[in-house]
Every structure is written in C-alpha cells, then in structure tokens.
Amino acid sequence: MSKKINRVAIVGAGITGLVTAWKLQKFGVEVDVFERKAEPGGAIKTVKEDDWQVEYGPNTLLLKDRLVAEFITELGLNGEKKTANPEASKRFVVKNGVLEPLPSSLKSAATTPLFSFGGKLRVLAEPFIPKSSDRDQTVAEFVERRLGKEMLDYAINPFVAGIYANRPEYLSLRHAFPMMDDLEQEYGSMIWGTFAGSKKRKERGRIERELISFEKGMQQLPLTVAKQLNSMYLNHEVRSIKKQDGKWSVESSLGKFGPYDQIILNIPIYKLNNDLVPATSEELKILNKVNYPPLSVMLLGFKKEDVKHELDGFGFLVPEQENRKILGALFSSTLFDDRAPQDMHLLTVFVGGGRQPELADKNSEELLKIVMAELEDLIGLKGEPQFKDHVYWPQSIPGYHVGYDEILDTIKNIEERNEGLTLAGNFRNGISVPDCIKNGLRLADQLAGSVSY
Structure with missing residues (x-):
C-alpha cells in the first residue's frame, strides 16, 4: 500500500495528463498542471478559419468503451x-490507382477486387494456422503467416499507415495491436476469436461503436477538461x-513550485533528460530508441x-505496393457537417x-505539388485549392517496436527507484485518444486508491 497523496504536479497538458488531473481532483487531491504552450490539448488542436474547421491532430474519436463514454457524459459533452x-x-x-471500397459484408468480401481468389481462400485457412511461439513478432510477420501476403499488402499495410503513420515491419504486434495477439494466444485464431470473444469484450466494457467529434472540433474535449481544473499554468x-526530504518540486521558466507528493511527467519520451528524470545515461539511451x-x-x-x-x-x-507519395487522405467534409x-x-x-x-519535411510548396499530382490521379481533381494549410510534425506517433518490453521495463525501473514519479503518455498502453483517456482515468484511480500501476 502506498501512502496517501495530497498534492500532485502534472507536467504536460496532453489528454492523458488532463484526464489524470481531472479525476485526481474528484478524489480531493490538489493538482497543478504545467504546460509549456499557450493552450492545453497537446497534439489535439482544432483551427477555425471563416467557414473552414480543420484538425491538426486526431480527427475523430472512436467511442467503443463504456469507461470513455461515461467520462464524456460526466464532462457534460454529450450535447456537443x-x-x-x-x-x-x-x-x-487504393488498388492499381483506383479507390476500392473495403468489404463491409460477406458478399462484398467475396466480390471485392482488392484481393484475388487465391488471396480470399488464403484468409479462410486462417483458423487452421498454428499459433506462433514467438511472443514478440512484427505485425507484418503475424499477418503474412496467418492471413497471407495479399492481406498484408492491401489491408494491414495501409491500415498501419493510417493509425501509426508507420510500416507493419517496424511494429511489434503484441504492443501495437495487443487485441490481435490476444486472439491468437487465447483462441488460436483471429476469426474464431472474433466470434467467440464477443461476449467477453462486452463484459470488459465494450459498447456499440460510434465515431464522433464535437461541435467545435476535437480540441473541445481537452479545453472542456481544462476548464474544470482548479490550477493550470500555461506558458510554463x-x-x-x-x-528533497521525500517531497518533489518543479522549476519552470517562471519560478519554483512545490512541495508535491507525486510528479506525473506527461511529455513525449524523446523530451526526457537528466533534469526531468533521475535516470542513468544508459536508461535514457534505451528510451531514445523509441522512433517517432x-x-x-x-x-x-x-x-x-x-x-x-x-x-x-x-x-x-x-x-x-502502390508506390505513391501520400499515405492517404480523410474526406473531412464528408465525415462531419460544417467543416467546409x-x-x-x-x-x-x-x-x-x-x-x-x-517526404515529410519538404516545404509547403513542394508538398502541395506532390499532393495535387496524387489527388489529380486518384480522385480526378481539377482546379486549385480554395483553402490550404500545412502542419508538420517532426516527431509524430511513437512506434511500438519489437523489443518494446525493454522500454517499458526501463520506465518501470525508473519509477520504482523514484517513489512518487510516474511517466505517462501515448508511449505507454496505446496511442489513440480513447486509450489516453482510459490511461488517465486508471492512473488517477491507482494513485488515489493505492493500486499499483
């Protein structure tokens, strides 16, 4: 059992830190949140310009967990x-330069031109493929072994690019897509497991899926959380x-704050250094292996x-396989009304x-030429853009690589050696907005309820 905490500092006002602060505050804990930018939200940022409303970071939130749905209700955002x-x-x-719809039924799966007849038969063999003894295989190895190369090339490869902005060869299945790994380990098959495990997923809090945003965009979520906090220091x-003497202190660009019982560092792993984390040079070297x-x-x-x-x-x-210069595109004005x-x-x-x-670090003019050429070919675009904006993320989404246990073990060792210090963020337990919300809620429960994290 850990001692009761009364005062906490959270460094970084990304969604994980904000949610942790919000829940701790409900437990009666005094929380100070420090953010170096002028507004909270981290990568979640919405910009409104005339009749255009755009997202610089996440565009949607997939609501499928009761815990997240209840949180949004409690925030008072259901009406928004x-x-x-x-x-x-x-x-x-995209297949051979044509936009083909992903199958949404057994009939469309049988007739889709995305996969050959042989590729479709290969998928049907999945329940008979023995499970692997390798507990840290890449996403690519797993999918090619269980579903075949066509499914890897034309389903999972683009899917991974859409979620992680990465390649399936670079990611660990167990860490990046733990549910797929669980299905193989528990049921020996993704197909059987999908059907057999539906009841268990409901018992774990799964609800009917709903893809959402908010009236004022995704940033309305962190801004609403921030408004309900008692103490936030922006531009700090x-x-x-x-x-010192069992208590923590924080020194920001505008002064010294403390004492605190607990510090939560909710910042990207690449920003950790000896001033922020009592870690050895070898530990920091290991943490820097995470690729963004x-x-x-x-x-x-x-x-x-x-x-x-x-x-x-x-x-x-x-x-x-299509050898193009873009990863994909969202039809943002189709997704939600009033975005254009x-x-x-x-x-x-x-x-x-x-x-x-x-390609990512090319200037706006070069990128626009590249993108316009691709869109002309893929969606029949003619004419010039009536609105344009460019956002560059030099370090975007953490890639959970094979061997990621070394990262998690290093974090755990640092925390165990420094009681009252927690490292939190999307480099741990999932990268999506719902993952970060759940992580924040659970972390607050564990810290206030003396449960190990």
Missing part, C-alpha cells in the same frame, strides 16, 4: 457530440524536477465541381511517416 455521417462507414483502399516550460516518424498533414479545400470522385466515405488509404463551406470539399492528406520520412 457530433456523430460521423453514415457515408463515413465506407472506407477506400518545466526545466527541472527535484526530490516525421509526418506532414496537408489540409486542402476544393470546389466540389473540381473533384470527380463523390468522396462518399471516410477517406482512402494507400498501400505501399456548402459548395466545398475539405481533405486532410498525410505524407511521410515511417514509410517515406524524407
């Missing part, structure tokens, strides 16, 4: 929720943390008459990532 339009259920994958870059690939996001608006494709879906993903003027389409296009990192 925007459910994605029905068209968003259709998703496209924390330069060092120190422990660079990513560019192009936000482009076009007249509807200038786009041949109906854009009747969520968006499209580009398999690496009535006679316009808004697209969010992704470039770079772990697949083509050298």
Whole structure:
C-alpha cells in the first residue's frame, strides 16, 4: 500500500495528463498542471478559419468503451457530440490507382477486387494456422503467416499507415495491436476469436461503436477538461524536477513550485533528460530508441465541381505496393457537417511517416505539388485549392517496436527507484485518444486508491 497523496504536479497538458488531473481532483487531491504552450490539448488542436474547421491532430474519436463514454457524459459533452455521417462507414483502399471500397459484408468480401481468389481462400485457412511461439513478432510477420501476403499488402499495410503513420515491419504486434495477439494466444485464431470473444469484450466494457467529434472540433474535449481544473499554468516550460526530504518540486521558466507528493511527467519520451528524470545515461539511451516518424498533414479545400470522385466515405488509404507519395487522405467534409463551406470539399492528406520520412519535411510548396499530382490521379481533381494549410510534425506517433518490453521495463525501473514519479503518455498502453483517456482515468484511480500501476 502506498501512502496517501495530497498534492500532485502534472507536467504536460496532453489528454492523458488532463484526464489524470481531472479525476485526481474528484478524489480531493490538489493538482497543478504545467504546460509549456499557450493552450492545453497537446497534439489535439482544432483551427477555425471563416467557414473552414480543420484538425491538426486526431480527427475523430472512436467511442467503443463504456469507461470513455461515461467520462464524456460526466464532462457534460454529450450535447456537443457530433456523430460521423453514415457515408463515413465506407472506407477506400487504393488498388492499381483506383479507390476500392473495403468489404463491409460477406458478399462484398467475396466480390471485392482488392484481393484475388487465391488471396480470399488464403484468409479462410486462417483458423487452421498454428499459433506462433514467438511472443514478440512484427505485425507484418503475424499477418503474412496467418492471413497471407495479399492481406498484408492491401489491408494491414495501409491500415498501419493510417493509425501509426508507420510500416507493419517496424511494429511489434503484441504492443501495437495487443487485441490481435490476444486472439491468437487465447483462441488460436483471429476469426474464431472474433466470434467467440464477443461476449467477453462486452463484459470488459465494450459498447456499440460510434465515431464522433464535437461541435467545435476535437480540441473541445481537452479545453472542456481544462476548464474544470482548479490550477493550470500555461506558458510554463518545466526545466527541472527535484526530490528533497521525500517531497518533489518543479522549476519552470517562471519560478519554483512545490512541495508535491507525486510528479506525473506527461511529455513525449524523446523530451526526457537528466533534469526531468533521475535516470542513468544508459536508461535514457534505451528510451531514445523509441522512433517517432516525421509526418506532414496537408489540409486542402476544393470546389466540389473540381473533384470527380463523390468522396462518399471516410477517406482512402494507400498501400505501399502502390508506390505513391501520400499515405492517404480523410474526406473531412464528408465525415462531419460544417467543416467546409456548402459548395466545398475539405481533405486532410498525410505524407511521410515511417514509410517515406524524407517526404515529410519538404516545404509547403513542394508538398502541395506532390499532393495535387496524387489527388489529380486518384480522385480526378481539377482546379486549385480554395483553402490550404500545412502542419508538420517532426516527431509524430511513437512506434511500438519489437523489443518494446525493454522500454517499458526501463520506465518501470525508473519509477520504482523514484517513489512518487510516474511517466505517462501515448508511449505507454496505446496511442489513440480513447486509450489516453482510459490511461488517465486508471492512473488517477491507482494513485488515489493505492493500486499499483
């Protein structure tokens, strides 16, 4: 049992830190949140310009866990929720330069041109493939072994690019997609496990899926959490943390704060250094192995008459096999109403990532030429953009590589050696917004309820 905590400092106002602060505050804990930027939210940022509303970071939140749904209700955001339009259920994958819809039924799975007859038969053999004894295989190794090369190339490769902005060859299945690993380990098959495990998933808090955002965009979520906190210091870059006589203190660009019973560092792992973490040089070297690939996001608006494709879906993903210079695009104005003027389409296009990192850091003009050429070919675009914006993330999403246990063990060792210190963020227990919300809620429960993390 750990001692009761009364005062906590959280460094970093990303969604994990904000949610942890919000829940700790409900337990009666005094919490100070420090953020180096002028506003909270981390990578979650919405920009409104005239009739255009764009997202610099996450565009949607997939609501499938009761815990997250209850949190949104308690925040008072249910009335602000925007459910994605029905068209968003259709998703496209590029095959031979054509946007093909992903199968959504057994009939469409049988007739889709995305996979050959042999590739479809190969998927049906999945229940008879023995499970692997390798407990840390790559996503690519797992999928090719269980489902075949076509499924890897034209389903999982673009899917991984859409979630992690990375390649399946670079990611650990057990860490990046633990559910897929669990299905193989528990049921010996993804197909059998999907059906047999549905009851168990409901018991674990799964609810009917709903793809959402909010009336004022995704940033309305962190801004709402932040408004309900008692103490937040914006434009305060924390330069060092120190422990003396069993208590922690924080030194920011604007002064010294403390004492605290607990420090939560909710910052990217690549920003950790000896001033912020009492770690050895070898430990910091290990943590720096986590790769955050660079990513560019192009936000482009076009007249509807200038786009041949109906854009009747969520968006499209580009398999690496297609040898193109974009990872994919979201049809943002199809996803949600009021994201663009009535006679316009808004697209969010992704470039770079772990697949083509050298493209991500090109300047806006170079990238625009690349993206326009691809869109002309793929969706029949003619005409110039009526709106354009470019967001560059030099270090975007942490890649959970094979051997990631070494990262997690190192973090655990640092925490055990420094009682009252916790490292939190999307480098641990999932990268999605719902993952970060759940992690924040559980961390607060564990800290206030004396449960081990």
